[in-house]
Amino acid sequence: MSVQNLNSFDPFADEGDPLADNQDVGSQADYIHIRIQQRNGRKTLTTLQGLPKQYDAKKLLKAFKKEFACNGTLVDDEKMGPVIQLQGDQRSKISTFLIEHEVDKSTIKVHGF
Amino acid sequence: MSEPMFDPSLKKRKKKQVQFTVDPLGADADPTAPAPETIEPTTTDGTAVDLGPTTAHELMKQNGDTEAAPKTEEADDIKAMFGDLKKKKKKKEIPMDFGDDSGTSTPIPAGTSTPDGGEAVEDLDFSDLKKKKKSKKKANFDMEAFEKELTSGGAAADADDDVEPTPAVDLDDDADLGDDPFAQPSAGEVLASVSSGNEAWLGSDRDYTYPELLGRFYESLHLANPSLLSTSGGKRYTIAPPSIHREGTKKSVFTNVADICKKMHRQPEHVIAFLFSELGTNGSVDGAGQLVIKGRFQQKQIENVLRRYIVEYVTCKTCKSPDTLLTKENRIFFMACESCGSRRSVNAIKSGFVAQVGKRSKNKTG
Numbered sequence: 001m002s003v004q005n006l007n008s009f010d011p012f013a014d015e016g017d018p019l020a021d022n023q024d025v026g027s028q029a030d031y032i033h034i035r036i037q038q039r040n041g042r043k044t045l046t047t048l049q050g051l052p053k054q055y056d057a058k059k060l061l062k063a064f065k066k067e068f069a070c071n072g073t074l075v076d077d078e079k080m081g082p083v084i085q086l087q088g089d090q091r092s093k094i095s096t097f098l099i100e101h102e103v104d105k106s107t108i109k110v111h112g113f
Numbered sequence: 114m115s116e117p118m119f120d121p122s123l124k125k126r127k128k129k130q131v132q133f134t135v136d137p138l139g140a141d142a143d144p145t146a147p148a149p150e151t152i153e154p155t156t157t158d159g160t161a162v163d164l165g166p167t168t169a170h171e172l173m174k175q176n177g178d179t180e181a182a183p184k185t186e187e188a189d190d191i192k193a194m195f196g197d198l199k200k201k202k203k204k205k206e207i208p209m210d211f212g213d214d215s216g217t218s219t220p221i222p223a224g225t226s227t228p229d230g231g232e233a234v235e236d237l238d239f240s241d242l243k244k245k246k247k248s249k250k251k252a253n254f255d256m257e258a259f260e261k262e263l264t265s266g267g268a269a270a271d272a273d274d275d276v277e278p279t280p281a282v283d284l285d286d287d288a289d290l291g292d293d294p295f296a297q298p299s300a301g302e303v304l305a306s307v308s309s310g311n312e313a314w315l316g317s318d319r320d321y322t323y324p325e326l327l328g329r330f331y332e333s334l335h336l337a338n339p340s341l342l343s344t345s346g347g348k349r350y351t352i353a354p355p356s357i358h359r360e361g362t363k364k365s366v367f368t369n370v371a372d373i374c375k376k377m378h379r380q381p382e383h384v385i386a387f388l389f390s391e392l393g394t395n396g397s398v399d400g401a402g403q404l405v406i407k408g409r410f411q412q413k414q415i416e417n418v419l420r421r422y423i424v425e426y427v428t429c430k431t432c433k434s435p436d437t438l439l440t441k442e443n444r445i446f447f448m449a450c451e452s453c454g455s456r457r458s459v460n461a462i463k464s465g466f467v468a469q470v471g472k473r474s475k476n477k478t479g
Contacts, residue, residue, distance in 0.1 A: 033465050037393040038408040040471070049466045080466040111391050111465075113414030
């Protein structure tokens, strides 16, 4: 039988700054970010970042490409993880697509102008 | 390259409408028309952001001219009973009316048959959307208040008490931090029905409700100090629209960043960092304090981004006052409100994934 007070572990010990070695303080890691980037002329590029793990990015990309009739690719970024890139401004289409397929609306963040 | 400006919204207007329905500058606005003088307190995604406080004062003020509105709403409710199609239509409509027609109105004489209809709807679908329920409640409530006024303590008052679901202001949980335009007006409609001297509860045995007392309070406050009313109603948070010019074909110059930052009481660096991360570009500040942004941007587009900045980093989430201070402590930004004293942490500005655009040979790392 163990008595808590006799344990060697001190629950009241100072742990130091809890945020000290946490790189993403105040980050929005759990959001799905939909961004837009300008290319030359009036061309644009839409990126989707932060897709939850339970979704297969490859399959999603295929669905996007078919649904939006655009090309796209899957980029694996070291820091950001898998990112779906689509040609053209597909931001609103992506967000409606995701919402229709029961992704929580509050986790989707649409950026850009 | 023949078109004057980069503007995806010109061609793809239809698609944008979904997103920017409530934005006064958005899809509905003619892009060639001059932009309005001030930044309106709505965000691009449709939530109303009250930059100036909307108090019960204001509601009282507005009450006079919106008499007919609840009638249509009732009619809608009854219609909604009959088909899913109409229901769907209504769902879409609801977020668009910003309390300027239905919410702030005074109770009106409803047809004798309508109370049954309103009740029936309420009984039928409890599983419906929250927004819809709210409006039903409101319609129901209008009629009650009206009946109370008519009879002023007759036998009907007792019957009313049974129908009354929750007379208090329905502050519901889905309204994130008071962005719900419906929450406030429901307090307002009672205000109008109660005028000093003939309060509805005087004639009957029932207890007075909170909204009624609140209305009474504002009534007497309004009578005693008319000056209080005018100050709260007249003050709005306005910012000069950003002036964007083109420099060459690939850059835009944002000339009055410094002014806007000063008006918002924010560091220009913070604002600029936000702009760059949102727009997915970069740029620089030139000698005259102007911001040179890579890419083609229009005033409308920058304005949208600034509006989002104001929502996220300037207005207090608790009291909606723009009078806030942003300080950095241990790598976290905190926003402290000067008027209500609330303090909360805000998201750090972090630019996400930026795709490779342009020639690869120019990019040394890639």
